[in-house]
Amino acid sequence: xxxxxxxxxxxxxxxxxxxxxxxxxxxxxxxxxxxxxxxxxxxxxxxxxxxxxxxxxxxxxxxxxxxxxxxxxxxxx
Amino acid sequence: xxxxxxxxxxxxxxxxxxxxxxxxxxxxxxxxxxxxxxxxxxxxxxxxxxxxxxxxxxxxxxxxxxxxxxxxxxxxxxxxxxxxxxxxxxxxxxxxxxxxxxxxxxxxxxxxxxxxxxxxxxxxxxxxxxxxxxxxxxxxxxxxxxxxxxxxxxxxxxxxxxxxxxxxxxxxxxxxxxxxxxxxxxxxxxxxxxxxxxxxxxxxxxxxxxxxxxxxxxxxxxxxxxxxxxxxxxxxxxxx
Amino acid sequence: xxxxxxxxxxxxxxxxxxxxxxxxxxxxxxxxxxxxxxxxxxxxxxxxxxxxxxxxxxxxxxxxxxxxxxxxxxxxxxxxxxxxxxxxxxxxxxxxxxxxxxxxxxxxxxxxxxxxxxxxxxxxxxxxxxxxxxxxxxxxxxxxxxxxxxxxxxxxxxxxxxxxxxxxxxxxxxxxxxxxxxxxxxxxxxxxxxxxxxxxxxxxxxxxxxxxxxxxxxxxxxxxxx
Numbered sequence: 439x440x441x442x443x444x445x446x447x448x449x450x451x452x453x454x455x456x457x458x459x460x461x462x463x464x465x466x467x468x469x470x471x472x473x474x475x476x477x478x479x480x481x482x483x484x485x486x487x488x489x490x491x492x493x494x495x496x497x498x499x500x501x502x503x504x505x506x507x508x509x510x511x512x513x514x515x
Numbered sequence: 516x517x518x519x520x521x522x523x524x525x526x527x528x529x530x531x532x533x534x535x536x537x538x539x540x541x542x543x544x545x546x547x548x549x550x551x552x553x554x555x556x557x558x559x560x561x562x563x564x565x566x567x568x569x570x571x572x573x574x575x576x577x578x579x580x581x582x583x584x585x586x587x588x589x590x591x592x593x594x595x596x597x598x599x600x601x602x603x604x605x606x607x608x609x610x611x612x613x614x615x616x617x618x619x620x621x622x623x624x625x626x627x628x629x630x631x632x633x634x635x636x637x638x639x640x641x642x643x644x645x646x647x648x649x650x651x652x653x654x655x656x657x658x659x660x661x662x663x664x665x666x667x668x669x670x671x672x673x674x675x676x677x678x679x680x681x682x683x684x685x686x687x688x689x690x691x692x693x694x695x696x697x698x699x700x701x702x703x704x705x706x707x708x709x710x711x712x713x714x715x716x717x718x719x720x721x722x723x724x725x726x727x728x729x730x731x732x733x734x735x736x737x738x739x740x741x742x743x744x745x746x747x748x749x750x751x752x753x754x755x
Numbered sequence: 756x757x758x759x760x761x762x763x764x765x766x767x768x769x770x771x772x773x774x775x776x777x778x779x780x781x782x783x784x785x786x787x788x789x790x791x792x793x794x795x796x797x798x799x800x801x802x803x804x805x806x807x808x809x810x811x812x813x814x815x816x817x818x819x820x821x822x823x824x825x826x827x828x829x830x831x832x833x834x835x836x837x838x839x840x841x842x843x844x845x846x847x848x849x850x851x852x853x854x855x856x857x858x859x860x861x862x863x864x865x866x867x868x869x870x871x872x873x874x875x876x877x878x879x880x881x882x883x884x885x886x887x888x889x890x891x892x893x894x895x896x897x898x899x900x901x902x903x904x905x906x907x908x909x910x911x912x913x914x915x916x917x918x919x920x921x922x923x924x925x926x927x928x929x930x931x932x933x934x935x936x937x938x939x940x941x942x943x944x945x946x947x948x949x950x951x952x953x954x955x956x957x958x959x960x961x962x963x964x965x966x967x968x969x970x971x972x973x974x975x976x977x978x979x980x981x
Contacts, residue, residue, distance in 0.1 A: 455550055455551035455552045455616060456551060458552060458555065458612055458613070458615065458616035459551055459552065459554045459555055459616075461612050462555045462558055462559065462608075462609045462612045462613065463558060465605065465608050465609060465612070466558055466562075466605055466609065469601065469604065469605050470714075473601065473718065477721065477722075477725060480725050480729070481725065484725070484728050484729060484732055487732050487736075487744070488732060488735075490741070491732065491735050491736060491739060491741055494739060494741045495739055498739065581974070581977045634926055634929050635926075637926045638923075638926035638927060641922050641923045641926065644915070644918075644919070644922060645909075645913075645919060645922070645923055648910075648913035648914045648915045648916075648918075648919050649909075649912065649913045649914075650913075650914065654912065657977055657978070657980065658909045658912075658978065660977070661905075661909065661974045661977060661978060662909070662923070664970065664973075664974055665902075665905065665927070665967075665970055665974070666927075668966055668967070668970045669927055669930075672930050672962065672963060672966060673929065673930050675930070675959065675962075676929070676930035676933040676934055676959055676963075677930075677933065679933070679934075679937070679952075679955065679956075679959065680933045680937055
């Protein structure tokens with residue numbers, strides 16, 4: 439029966455095999471963490487852009503409001 | 516709203532991953548021929564199956580895009596393929612590690628499934644330069660969908676051809692792994708498959724949510740007539 | 756239906772006549788193939804090839820020569836408004852796909868008619884393998900023609916046109932190459948042709964042709980939308 443499986447090597451001793459198995463699972467973990475890091479960078483960029491847009495919008499609201507005030511003050515007196 | 520349901524989904528994914536990893540290392544018995552090395556299969560094979568189904572799903576989304584013209588399907592297709600390519604990297608690396616542990620070489624041409632997967636991976640890797648080379652966004656989306664459909668049809672044909680090319684002398688190692696799986700191993704395998712599949716879905720949803728958020732920022736920017744920052748990505752389709 | 760057939764004949768005729776008159780693709784492809792044979796002779800340091808080596812050299816060379824022709828397949832349509840013409844014409848747009856694939860098939864067969872005997876001259880002991888090889892060549896060319904036309908029609912509208920075709924096409928035709936070399940290998944052995952799994956490989960080639968013919972037929976319309 440074992441003659442039918444010439445190419446499969448005999449099982450490695452446990453401490454050897456453990457390193458390979460650990461390596462495989464570590465690769466998996468590393469890929470996930472790298473992905474999370476990339477998404478974190480994207481999220482940071484979105485946050486920054488939203489902040490810029492918020493201050494831009496507030497600025498925009500501030501100026502017309504001041505202009506209205508000026509004309510009402512000017513018109514009032 | 517792409518983010519809806521993302522939290523319960525990720526919780527389910529984490530739970531499933533914890534359960535399946537526990538099963539792999541505390542419950543599944545040691546395999547007779549390969550010993551501890553066989554534990555890699557619980558990671559490698561679910562990753563491969565999920566990636567391949569992910570490619571087919573990308574093709575299905577592409578069909579939806581071609582038929583409806585709605586660009587959101589193109590975004591779904593792109594993200595599905597993108598995620599499957601990333602999972603594909605994991606498949607090839609874990610496959611290589613397993614090859615080294617079993618056969619002593621970091622790559623072997625004798626394992627037809629691994630070789631077929633390499634060819635599929637190489638094809639889908641060309642998806643990015645292909646999209647990048649087409650400037651008009653609408654045309655890019657359409658052509659990318661045609662690519663995804665063609666590549667989806669290619670996958671089963673490729674596995675057939677590579678399998679046939681193997682000489683009959685070398686045994687198929689996966690046959691011993693999957694053919695006569697005892698119940699405990701089968702349970703562990705299915706749990707891992709569910710966990711990896713959930714992971715894929717969660718990450719795809721995550722990616723789509725991030726794209727949607729970026730899209731909304733662009734909308735807001737346009738509505739406010741605010742100045743735009745640097746050039747946007749040319750290949751990643753927009754969402755939202 | 757008649758107008759589609761007429762359009763098919765018109766496009767195919769135009770292509771063949773242009774090629775005959777200008778001879779821009781075919782001689783280059785043939786010359787490239789023969790030079791590649793010489794490179795293989797020195798690269799592999801062999802004067803005779805048989806079996807899998809012969810099959811590999813022949814099919815790799817044919818494939819790369821084909822890519823040269825595929826790159827140029829839709830250039831005239833792109834530059835002279837052929838795409839617009841087919842959009843406006845009251846015929847099924849898939850006619851363009853069919854006609855171009857047929858043209859490419861003819862180019863490939865013509866290429867092989869020139870190149871394969873030269874290959875036999877350079878590397879093979881006898882020409883006994885050539886007749887059955889013809890069957891493999893026809894089926895493989897069909898698959899190459901359909902996939903090549905599909906990819907070429909997309910690449911012609913892109914920036915990195917000459918890069919895109921080899922990049923995307925090569926992985927797609929791997930199953931074709933596997934089947935073609937698998938069938939050719941026993942044909943080209945030193946002792947004379949044998950037919951190990953010949954029928955199975957031909958079946959795989961046929962399956963490939965069928966699937967990608969259908970895929971091409973189904974999606975080509977979407978490529979022409981504007």
